[in-house]
Amino acid sequence: MSYQRTIAIEFCHCDPAGIVFYPRYAEMVNHMVENFFLDEVGYSFGRMMDEGFGMPTARLEVDFRKPSRLGDRLDWTLVLDHIGRTSARFLVRAEDRLEARSTVVWMDRGFTSAPWPDHIRPVLEAHLA
Known part of the structure; x- marks a missing residue:
């Protein structure tokens, strides 16, 4: 099952040439993961942090395929x-522009990796491709 959002390319995403500055794509990939947790898992990053947990990105691989320009609206999956x-591990795509693989790790209050909580793991398993 896939999760989709549209992200508009704004001035803050672009370099002086008017194309997306590549680190901004990393922010957009994280935006997709964060909003997946909010919309599909029902567990926001804010709640996660309030409860003393975290989910840092441990690995990020990105293939840049085509530039995106100010004013573009990209459909992300x-x-x-x-x-x-x-x-x-999430596979995140922005149309024909970008493909990323983002690996996140569940982190407990002691800042160490821990098993997925019982209320999150079944939701993730239901979304497994």
Whole structure:
């Protein structure tokens, strides 16, 4: 099952040439993961942090295919393609512009990796591609 959002390319995303500055794509990939957790898992990053947990990105691989320009509206798709005991890997695409693989790790209050909580793991498993 995939998760989709449209992200408009704004001035703040662009370099002086008017194309997306590549680190902004990393922010957009994180935007997709964060909003997947909010909309599909029902567990916002804000709540996660308030409860003393976290989910840092441990690995990010990005293939840049085509530039995006100010004013473009990109349809993004996120697919959960792997879930481990403490980690999950997402495949995130922005049309024909970008493909990223983002691995996140569940972190407990002691800032160490921990198994997915019982209220999150079944939701993630239901979204596994």
